[in-house]
Amino acid sequence: MSWEEVADRCFRRRHGRFDVTVGVVTGRLGTVLVDTGASPAEGWELRAELRALGVGEPVAVVTTHGHFDHCFGNAAFTGLFWGHAGLPEYLRREVWITMAADDPDWARSVAGTEVPAPTQTVSGTAVIDLGDRLVEIHHLGRGHTGHDLVVQVPDAGVLFAGDLVEESGPPAYGGDSFPLDWPLTLTRLLDLRPEVIVPGHGEPVDRAFTARQRDAVAAVAHGVRETFDAGLDPVQALTAHDWPYDPLRLLQAVRRGHAQLAPPWE
Numbered sequence: 003m004s005w006e007e008v009a010d011r012c013f014r015r016r017h018g019r020f021d022v023t024v025g026v027v028t029g030r031l032g033t034v035l036v037d038t039g040a041s042p043a044e045g046w047e048l049r050a051e052l053r054a055l056g057v058g059e060p061v062a063v064v065t066t067h068g069h070f071d072h073c074f075g076n077a078a079f080t081g082l083f084w085g086h087a088g089l090p091e092y093l094r095r096e097v098w099i100t101m102a103a104d105d106p107d108w109a110r111s112v113a114g115t116e117v118p119a120p121t122q123t124v125s126g127t128a129v130i131d132l133g134d135r136l137v138e139i140h141h142l143g144r145g146h147t148g149h150d151l152v153v154q155v156p157d158a159g160v161l162f163a164g165d166l167v168e169e170s171g172p173p174a175y176g177g178d179s180f181p182l183d184w185p186l187t188l189t190r191l192l193d194l195r196p197e198v199i200v201p202g203h204g205e206p207v208d209r210a211f212t213a214r215q216r217d218a219v220a221a222v223a224h225g226v227r228e229t230f231d232a233g234l235d236p237v238q239a240l241t242a243h244d245w246p247y248d249p250l251r252l253l254q255a256v257r258r259g260h261a262q263l264a265p266p267w268e
Protein backbone atom coordinates (compact mmCIF):
# COMPACT_ATOMS: atom_id res chain seq x y z
CA MET A 3 0.00 0.00 0.00
CA SER A 4 1.52 3.31 -0.99
CA TRP A 5 0.57 6.95 -1.22
CA GLU A 6 -2.43 7.97 -3.28
CA GLU A 7 -2.87 11.59 -4.36
CA VAL A 8 -6.63 11.96 -3.82
CA ALA A 9 -6.61 15.56 -5.10
CA ASP A 10 -4.04 18.26 -5.87
CA ARG A 11 -1.17 17.76 -3.36
CA CYS A 12 -3.41 15.88 -0.92
CA PHE A 13 -2.19 12.37 -0.22
CA ARG A 14 -3.28 9.47 1.92
CA ARG A 15 -2.07 6.00 2.70
CA ARG A 16 -3.11 3.15 4.93
CA HIS A 17 -0.48 2.59 7.57
CA GLY A 18 0.57 0.19 10.27
CA ARG A 19 -0.83 -2.70 12.20
CA PHE A 20 -4.25 -1.11 12.73
CA ASP A 21 -4.66 -0.03 9.10
CA VAL A 22 -5.11 3.59 10.06
CA THR A 23 -5.26 6.20 7.30
CA VAL A 24 -2.69 8.98 7.44
CA GLY A 25 -3.04 12.13 5.36
CA VAL A 26 -0.57 14.62 3.90
CA VAL A 27 -1.27 18.10 2.53
CA THR A 28 1.57 20.06 0.98
CA GLY A 29 1.83 23.74 0.16
CA ARG A 30 4.50 26.33 -0.54
CA LEU A 31 5.36 26.72 3.16
CA GLY A 32 5.43 23.07 4.10
CA THR A 33 3.49 19.92 4.88
CA VAL A 34 0.60 19.15 7.20
CA LEU A 35 0.38 15.57 8.44
CA VAL A 36 -2.93 14.09 9.63
CA ASP A 37 -2.50 11.25 12.17
CA THR A 38 0.64 9.20 12.65
CA GLY A 39 -0.03 5.54 13.50
CA ALA A 40 -0.16 3.34 16.57
CA SER A 41 3.35 3.47 18.04
CA PRO A 42 6.56 5.51 17.93
CA ALA A 43 7.97 2.80 15.61
CA GLU A 44 5.06 3.34 13.20
CA GLY A 45 5.75 7.09 13.43
CA TRP A 46 9.38 6.57 12.45
CA GLU A 47 8.30 4.38 9.52
CA LEU A 48 5.96 7.15 8.47
CA ARG A 49 8.81 9.68 8.51
CA ALA A 50 10.67 7.45 6.06
CA GLU A 51 7.54 7.20 3.92
CA LEU A 52 7.28 10.99 3.86
CA ARG A 53 10.82 11.19 2.53
CA ALA A 54 9.91 8.64 -0.14
CA LEU A 55 6.96 10.89 -1.05
CA GLY A 56 9.40 13.75 -1.49
CA VAL A 57 8.10 16.01 1.25
CA GLY A 58 10.04 17.39 4.17
CA GLU A 59 9.41 17.36 7.88
CA PRO A 60 5.80 18.34 8.56
CA VAL A 61 5.32 21.86 9.91
CA ALA A 62 2.17 20.65 11.65
CA VAL A 63 0.80 17.32 12.85
CA VAL A 64 -2.98 17.20 13.34
CA THR A 65 -4.45 14.51 15.61
CA THR A 66 -8.03 13.74 14.61
CA HIS A 67 -8.68 12.12 18.01
CA GLY A 68 -6.80 10.48 20.84
CA HIS A 69 -7.23 6.81 19.97
CA PHE A 70 -3.83 5.19 20.08
CA ASP A 71 -3.84 4.00 16.46
CA HIS A 72 -4.07 7.64 15.33
CA CYS A 73 -1.59 9.40 17.60
CA PHE A 74 1.00 7.15 19.21
CA GLY A 75 3.26 7.80 16.22
CA ASN A 76 3.35 11.51 17.15
CA ALA A 77 6.40 10.80 19.30
CA ALA A 78 8.48 10.48 16.09
CA PHE A 79 7.75 14.08 15.03
CA THR A 80 8.51 17.59 16.17
CA GLY A 81 6.93 20.94 15.40
CA LEU A 82 3.38 22.06 16.01
CA PHE A 83 0.88 19.50 17.24
CA TRP A 84 -2.76 20.37 16.69
CA GLY A 85 -5.53 18.67 18.66
CA HIS A 86 -8.91 19.36 20.17
CA ALA A 87 -8.92 21.30 23.44
CA GLY A 88 -10.14 18.13 25.15
CA LEU A 89 -7.30 16.00 23.82
CA PRO A 90 -4.67 16.68 26.53
CA GLU A 91 -6.96 15.47 29.30
CA TYR A 92 -8.08 12.51 27.21
CA LEU A 93 -4.47 11.49 26.64
CA ARG A 94 -3.71 11.79 30.33
CA ARG A 95 -6.70 9.86 31.59
CA GLU A 96 -8.52 7.74 29.09
CA VAL A 97 -6.29 6.51 26.35
CA TRP A 98 -4.78 3.67 28.35
CA ILE A 99 -8.17 2.54 29.59
CA THR A 100 -9.50 2.48 26.02
CA MET A 101 -6.44 0.63 24.77
CA ALA A 102 -6.48 -1.91 27.56
CA ALA A 103 -10.12 -2.69 26.78
CA ASP A 104 -9.60 -2.85 23.01
CA ASP A 105 -6.32 -4.69 22.86
CA PRO A 106 -4.53 -5.52 26.13
CA ASP A 107 -1.53 -7.15 24.38
CA TRP A 108 -0.92 -4.03 22.32
CA ALA A 109 -1.39 -1.82 25.39
CA ARG A 110 1.36 -3.74 27.16
CA SER A 111 3.68 -3.52 24.15
CA VAL A 112 3.53 0.28 23.97
CA ALA A 113 3.21 0.99 27.70
CA GLY A 114 5.18 4.09 28.67
CA THR A 115 4.87 5.77 25.27
CA GLU A 116 4.77 9.54 25.68
CA VAL A 117 2.36 11.15 23.22
CA PRO A 118 3.36 14.82 22.87
CA ALA A 119 0.57 17.04 24.16
CA PRO A 120 -0.93 19.38 21.55
CA THR A 121 0.86 22.71 21.30
CA GLN A 122 -2.13 24.22 19.48
CA THR A 123 -5.66 23.40 20.59
CA VAL A 124 -8.93 23.82 18.70
CA SER A 125 -12.48 23.81 19.99
CA GLY A 126 -14.12 25.40 16.94
CA THR A 127 -12.20 26.19 13.77
CA ALA A 128 -8.52 26.96 13.08
CA VAL A 129 -6.60 27.63 9.89
CA ILE A 130 -3.06 26.68 8.89
CA ASP A 131 -1.68 28.94 6.14
CA LEU A 132 0.64 27.04 3.80
CA GLY A 133 1.32 30.13 1.69
CA ASP A 134 -0.51 29.13 -1.46
CA ARG A 135 -3.35 27.27 0.25
CA LEU A 136 -5.24 27.11 3.52
CA VAL A 137 -5.84 24.01 5.60
CA GLU A 138 -8.85 24.24 7.92
CA ILE A 139 -9.32 22.27 11.12
CA HIS A 140 -12.85 21.94 12.47
CA HIS A 141 -14.49 20.45 15.54
CA LEU A 142 -17.99 19.79 14.20
CA GLY A 143 -19.42 18.21 17.34
CA ARG A 144 -19.13 14.95 19.24
CA GLY A 145 -19.49 11.51 17.71
CA HIS A 146 -16.81 8.86 17.53
CA THR A 147 -15.30 10.61 20.58
CA GLY A 148 -15.93 13.85 22.42
CA HIS A 149 -12.98 15.55 20.75
CA ASP A 150 -13.10 14.66 17.03
CA LEU A 151 -11.41 16.98 14.54
CA VAL A 152 -11.67 16.99 10.73
CA VAL A 153 -9.12 18.54 8.38
CA GLN A 154 -10.40 20.23 5.24
CA VAL A 155 -8.51 21.49 2.21
CA PRO A 156 -11.14 23.69 0.54
CA ASP A 157 -9.21 24.39 -2.68
CA ALA A 158 -8.91 20.64 -3.32
CA GLY A 159 -12.37 19.58 -2.09
CA VAL A 160 -10.77 17.11 0.33
CA LEU A 161 -11.74 16.39 3.91
CA PHE A 162 -9.88 14.04 6.28
CA ALA A 163 -12.60 12.77 8.60
CA GLY A 164 -10.77 10.70 11.21
CA ASP A 165 -13.02 7.96 12.55
CA LEU A 166 -16.19 10.02 12.19
CA VAL A 167 -16.37 8.17 8.86
CA GLU A 168 -15.20 4.61 8.32
CA GLU A 169 -15.10 2.64 5.09
CA SER A 170 -13.40 -0.68 5.91
CA GLY A 171 -15.87 -1.50 8.68
CA PRO A 172 -18.90 -0.02 10.41
CA PRO A 173 -18.50 3.13 12.53
CA ALA A 174 -16.82 2.23 15.83
CA TYR A 175 -18.85 2.94 18.95
CA GLY A 176 -16.56 2.71 21.96
CA GLY A 177 -16.97 3.57 25.60
CA ASP A 178 -15.99 7.17 24.78
CA SER A 179 -18.44 7.67 21.88
CA PHE A 180 -21.46 9.99 21.69
CA PRO A 181 -24.03 8.05 19.63
CA LEU A 182 -26.80 10.64 19.99
CA ASP A 183 -24.58 13.49 18.73
CA TRP A 184 -22.89 11.64 15.87
CA PRO A 185 -25.62 12.14 13.19
CA LEU A 186 -25.67 15.93 13.53
CA THR A 187 -21.87 16.05 13.43
CA LEU A 188 -21.92 14.18 10.11
CA THR A 189 -24.61 16.51 8.78
CA ARG A 190 -22.31 19.44 9.55
CA LEU A 191 -19.46 17.59 7.82
CA LEU A 192 -21.61 17.17 4.71
CA ASP A 193 -22.52 20.88 4.90
CA LEU A 194 -18.83 21.65 4.26
CA ARG A 195 -19.44 20.18 0.77
CA PRO A 196 -16.25 18.11 0.41
CA GLU A 197 -15.83 16.14 -2.84
CA VAL A 198 -13.48 13.50 -1.42
CA ILE A 199 -13.82 12.29 2.16
CA VAL A 200 -10.89 10.33 3.57
CA PRO A 201 -12.04 8.04 6.40
CA GLY A 202 -9.93 7.07 9.41
CA HIS A 203 -9.91 3.48 8.13
CA GLY A 204 -10.46 2.30 4.58
CA GLU A 205 -10.68 3.84 1.14
CA PRO A 206 -11.73 7.40 0.29
CA VAL A 207 -15.47 7.91 -0.14
CA ASP A 208 -17.84 10.48 -1.60
CA ARG A 209 -20.67 12.53 -0.16
CA ALA A 210 -23.29 9.92 -1.05
CA PHE A 211 -21.45 7.24 0.95
CA THR A 212 -21.07 9.63 3.88
CA ALA A 213 -24.75 10.59 3.73
CA ARG A 214 -25.67 6.89 3.91
CA GLN A 215 -23.39 6.48 6.93
CA ARG A 216 -24.98 9.56 8.52
CA ASP A 217 -28.43 7.99 7.97
CA ALA A 218 -27.24 4.74 9.56
CA VAL A 219 -25.82 6.45 12.67
CA ALA A 220 -29.07 8.42 12.85
CA ALA A 221 -30.93 5.09 12.84
CA VAL A 222 -28.69 3.92 15.69
CA ALA A 223 -29.50 7.10 17.64
CA HIS A 224 -33.21 6.55 16.96
CA GLY A 225 -32.94 2.97 18.25
CA VAL A 226 -31.14 4.16 21.36
CA ARG A 227 -33.97 6.59 22.12
CA GLU A 228 -36.74 4.13 21.29
CA THR A 229 -35.32 1.34 23.46
CA PHE A 230 -34.69 3.79 26.31
CA ASP A 231 -38.27 5.01 26.13
CA ALA A 232 -39.47 1.38 26.16
CA GLY A 233 -37.59 0.82 29.42
CA LEU A 234 -35.23 -1.81 27.99
CA ASP A 235 -31.78 -2.36 29.40
CA PRO A 236 -28.91 -2.30 26.87
CA VAL A 237 -28.74 -6.07 26.39
CA GLN A 238 -32.51 -6.33 25.89
CA ALA A 239 -32.31 -3.38 23.50
CA LEU A 240 -29.81 -5.16 21.27
CA THR A 241 -32.10 -8.11 20.68
CA ALA A 242 -35.44 -6.28 20.67
CA HIS A 243 -34.65 -3.66 18.04
CA ASP A 244 -33.81 -3.86 14.33
CA TRP A 245 -30.39 -2.16 14.11
CA PRO A 246 -28.59 -1.01 10.95
CA TYR A 247 -25.36 -2.69 12.09
CA ASP A 248 -24.47 -5.96 13.80
CA PRO A 249 -25.98 -5.51 17.29
CA LEU A 250 -22.92 -7.16 18.84
CA ARG A 251 -20.96 -4.03 17.84
CA LEU A 252 -23.51 -1.65 19.32
CA LEU A 253 -23.44 -2.47 23.03
CA GLN A 254 -21.44 0.66 23.90
CA ALA A 255 -23.64 2.77 21.61
CA VAL A 256 -26.72 1.72 23.57
CA ARG A 257 -25.00 1.97 26.95
CA ARG A 258 -23.61 5.43 26.23
CA GLY A 259 -26.87 6.65 24.67
CA HIS A 260 -29.07 5.36 27.48
CA ALA A 261 -26.73 6.93 30.05
CA GLN A 262 -27.00 10.26 28.24
CA LEU A 263 -30.82 10.03 28.21
CA ALA A 264 -31.15 8.97 31.86
CA PRO A 265 -32.09 11.82 34.18
CA PRO A 266 -29.16 12.84 36.36
CA TRP A 267 -30.81 11.70 39.60
CA GLU A 268 -30.94 8.04 38.45
Ligand SMILES: [Zn+2]
Nearest residue numbers: 067069146165
Ligand atom coordinates in the same frame (compact mmCIF):
# COMPACT_ATOMS: atom_id res chain seq x y z
ZN1 LIG B 1 -10.93 6.00 16.77
